[in-house]
Amino acid sequence: RQAEGFTVDEVQQLLTSFNRYAVDTQGRSKGLPTTELVDAFTAVFGLHCQEHVPGVAAKLTSGQGLLLSPVEGGKREDVLTFPEFLIFARKVREAEYEQLMVQYPGWAPGGRGQAQASKAMKAKAFSDIDLDQSGGISEDELRIAVQRFGFTPLRQNITEVIAEVVDGPWTPERELDFDEFFGFMLIVQQREGFSKDAVEEMRRVFNEFDEDGSGEVDGLELAELFRHLGYKVVIDEIHVYVNQVDANNSGQLDFREFLRLMRLWREKELTRYKGVFDARQDTMIQADGEAELGRLDPEELEKALSELGLVPTVALGAMGSAVPVGGLNFDAFVDVVDSCRKELVQRQRKNAGFPEERIHYFRDLFNTIDKDKSGEIDSTELAQILRIFRWEPKTPEEQAALMRKLDIARTRAQEAGITDVGDFGTLSIRFWSFVQLARILETEHEQAAEKRLSELVVELGFEQVEVDQFRQIFCERKKGDTFDIAMGFYSAAGASTDPNGLTLEAIRKLMRSVVTTIPPAEKARLDAKLRELIKDEVLDFPNFLRLMKWLLDTDFAGMNSRLAMRSGGGGSGYGSTNG
Helix, strand or coil: CCCCCCCHHHHHHHHHHHHHHCEEECCEEEEEEHHHHHHHHHHHHCHHHHHCHHHHHHHHHCCCCCCCCCCHHHCCCCEECHHHHHHHHHHHHHHHHHHHHHHCHHHCHHHCCCCCCCHHHHHHHHHHCCCCCCCCECHHHHHHHHHHCCCCCCHHHHHHHHHHHCCCCCCCCCCECHHHHHHHHHHHHHCCCCCHHHHHHHHHHHHHHCCCCCCEECHHHHHHHHHHCCCCCCHHHHHHHHHHHCCCCCCCEEHHHHHHHHHHHHHHHHHHHHHHHHHHCEEEECCCCCEEEEEECHHHHHHHHHHCCCCCCHHHHHHHHHCCCCCECHHHHHHHHHHHHHHHHHHHHHHCCCCHHHHHHHHHHHHHHCCCCCCEECHHHHHHHHHHCCCCCCCHHHHHHHHHHHHHHHHHHHHCCCCCCCCCCCCCEEHHHHHHHHHHHHHHHHHHHHHHHHHHHHHHCCCHHHHHHHHHHHHHHHHHCCCCCCCCCEECCEECCCCCCECHHHHHHHHHHHCCCCCHHHHHHHHHHHHHHCECCEECHHHHHHHHHHHHHCCHHHHHHHHHHHCCCCCCCHHHHHC
16 A cells, blocks of 8 residues: 555656656655656656646645645645655556546456446447457557557567566467556557567667766757767757657757667658568468468568668578568568668768768768878877867867767777777877767867857747747658759668758748748848858758748738638748648
8 A cells, every 4th residue: 555556666666757857845855746747757758648737636636645644634736745646656557547448448357447438439449459359469469559549569569568467478379368458558659569578678779878967968969979879860850849748848858768769760760671571571472272461471571671771781681591481570570670770770870870971072082081091190190180060179278178089989989899999098089989079079069059049049049839830830841852962961771851941942941831922022122131141051040040030020021811721811820821
């Protein structure tokens, strides 16, 4: 009862979350402000629990259920003790259980949930999931349930969770009862569909890039984290991703929000894998004469990997004859793709997150500066390169910091598998150490740019929600642009036509989507403003914000009334401009 029905491990997780959000209170131990309940539970249970927290909090703060608990006096305060926090946790867990009973009433023990569910709901639940109407859930039916919750049902992950919720060995004939099914879905949702090892690895990486130990990562830390994982994204896209999963609107991601983001990213990957797999899979004839889809011939495997931007690797070569004669099913194909990609990411770590085209550019520049072709540039030559990128140190403090950064770059090059990184404690540097230095300095440049952007947002008087909408439009328009530069955005599978900003043609397309007809005088005014804002042939995001501010303040070509009509008369309708 003291543990409110939770296991020792669960209580420890709840205590860790409680301590993270708790504050010091007068005359008593730490307490958790009720305003932090959602974040505290999300850190343990996952984002899916958030819909239940407000209702549970409303009931308990009014005294419902509290008099039956071991809390002294049963009185409510704005700050909760840990035992009170456990009561809330139990009630949230019960709310999740009740919701599942309503969704799957036929499986509830003792008929619980029957009263809340209509006959139509019962029929739908059974027809959608319980295919044989046995009242239990087989492994194949579990895959359907997992899919309904938005996760791709990979067999290896399903098997792992089944082993955690059932007693004794699992056999093909066995089915889960309702309580086992609840435990299964709870774990799947808490892990966002990932395996236990994958979640632990993501936790390790998250903590590594949470440089200030705040328990959250900001956009720049997330960008570094993504590069570490082998994903090539630009900072504007990172902000869009943060906005998708930032449940508490903090502008940063805690681990649970990060895990949800990685699930969205993973589902995007798996959809792509499935498309390639389906296009190349074979139709096999079973012994009973029935046709069966879902096998990839070994001969097609290399072509499928190539289509995904991968090549057969050491891991695949080790499989050799272990590839089934009948071919790979989708689960096995995902295993192969993941192993190939893991090795590719490890090889690309030496690139410090830069695309190959950028590495070639660095290499040509390095070789041009390296006059004696020694493979190493001295301090004078390094200063030349830094001036080209406007990274040169300008003060004695910055010069001293550069020396430290050089050694950090050499260490990172070593961690990426480079053996000859040059001598530590010197201003001379070899190529792969320079690549790591370039990443360090470019990240600092991004940090400074983010600070300037924050100051600009305040200056322009935009709300954060408006900035988020504008950024969404900006990124969508970049993706639709046809301008191609070597320094642009590149995905793991190859190049994209995504530039660092919007071209003049992209801006004109955007304006035509908002203002159908632009009078000549207004067009001349717009062209003059664009000449003022466009740098190096593209409009970057800060100047895009300046353009939006100018357009709205001047009511360019009557666009404000058009936007108001699109948004139904309420607000400026920024989000409508992406049409």
